[in-house]
Amino acid sequence: MISEKEQKRYYKALLAKDSTYDGIFFVGIKTTGIFCHATCPARKPKYENCTFYETAEEALLSGFRPCKRCKPLSFPREIPPLVQKMIELVEENPEKRWKDQDFADLGIHSMTARRQFKKVYGMTFVQYARSRRMGIALKSIKEGEKTIDTQLDMGYDSPSGFYDAFSKIMGSNPKKSKEIKSLSADWIDTILGPMMSIADDDYLYLLEFVDRRGLEREIERLRNRMNASIVPGKTRINEQIKEELALYFDKQLDEFKTPYLCIGSDFQKSVWQALTAIERGKTSSYKELANAIGNPNGMRAVGNANGANQLAIIIPCHRVIQTDGSLGGYGGGIERKKWLLKHEKEYSD
Structure with a gap:
């Protein structure tokens, strides 16, 4: 976790455009939704509008997209044209789940894309696309009910249009049935980093750190097993686990009493x-x-x-x-x- 002292030091480096900090931290700008390097030439944001990260993947999972001016993901080298093109394709359709045929349609082998991305970013293209996709969904969860008020700004004409897109990002659509359950996903800030809870009015079904590897697969398994639709929101169960976690981290909780249901063999x-x-x-x-x-x-x-x-x-x-x-x-x-x-x-x- 980045301490308050380090954050202030990083902010000073951002104001000074200190090149020695390029690659050391990334800064997400809340007002624009982008993340940058310390030396970005753009107008500097206020401190309260900055969120600092130690890795690009953390910034992506928080819903920020890379700045087109400072190109934070290119450090310490320029981005090859092919890699830049693939980043643009992700931005054009962030909910897309990439398959081998998609790479073939671009005239490249999936392993080539993997190697080039790994060389430049330290993560594979699939990791990048997944982080960007999950970041958008997690940002929607973090904003919770505010999402509905701002969905028109995101290009959706109706709540159903937004939820359809959100569902595609969070996992495959559940089977068409009258038995479809509705689950609410909420964001929980903790001293160890953000967590996500998924619950209905009766039980908690998932509680995970948002940067956990394989989280997307966990969510999809939950959706399929319960034939559920997951949308940003809060239930009394989401609220209860949030309160209990706060007490747990403050060493004031005797035991968790949030009702939960385990889905497994x-x-x-x-x-x-x-x-x-x-x-x-x-x-x-x-x-x-x-x-x-x-x-x-x-x-x-x-x-x-x-x-x-x-x-x-x-x-x-x-x-x-x-x-x-x-x-x-x-x-x-x-x-x-x-x-x-x-x-x-x-x-x-």
Whole structure:
């Protein structure tokens, strides 16, 4: 996380157009929706209109698009014409999900696009397109109800037009049926970065950090399994988990009481249930977890179920470590796992 002190230092560098900071931070401009380098020649924004990021992917996931003047994604080299063309194509149709045939239609191989993007940006083209697509959707969630008031400015003629486009970005349309559920997605700012909750009036179905790898697939699985339509909004459940998370991070919450529903196989549910039995401030190994559910040889399967958990923090998969004491993996990032374990240890002492 970028501290307030660092943000102010970055802002001074932005005002001074200090080239030594190019590639060190990216700044999202709330009033224009773009993100820039420190040396961007454009008129400088007010401090309160700036959001600072350490990576371009974070800026993209927050809904900002790259500035056409300073071309922040080109640092430290110029963008090849082919790569620039592909960026323009993403902007023309950000909800598009790219397939091998799309690259073939451009006269290039998908692996060529992957290598060129990786060389210039440190991320593949598919990652870039996904981050841009998810960024637009996540920005809509963050704005919540305000989205409806501003949709005409985005080029949509009606609420249904906006929701159709939002649904395409968030995942494939649910099967046409009278049984379609409506789920509300809300944005939650936390000390560890933004999270997203998806709920209806009865249960919480998903709680994740917005930069979690594979989030888009998680959302799509949820949509398909529940035959649901997901739109920006709030329910009493979204509000309840937001309040409880604030108390959790302030070390003032005894236990989460937000009602939730786990969507998965019986085996996955048994693993998730076992996770909730790990006391706050304690850890368990994959081996111990496998023994706890009566499947001592199922450590790999337990690990996979752990990774498929869609309710971060509430179902504490971050409390599972390797048998040798090393932290192992975590969908929200190893630094967050380390922070959560330290936080909970202090919480319990």
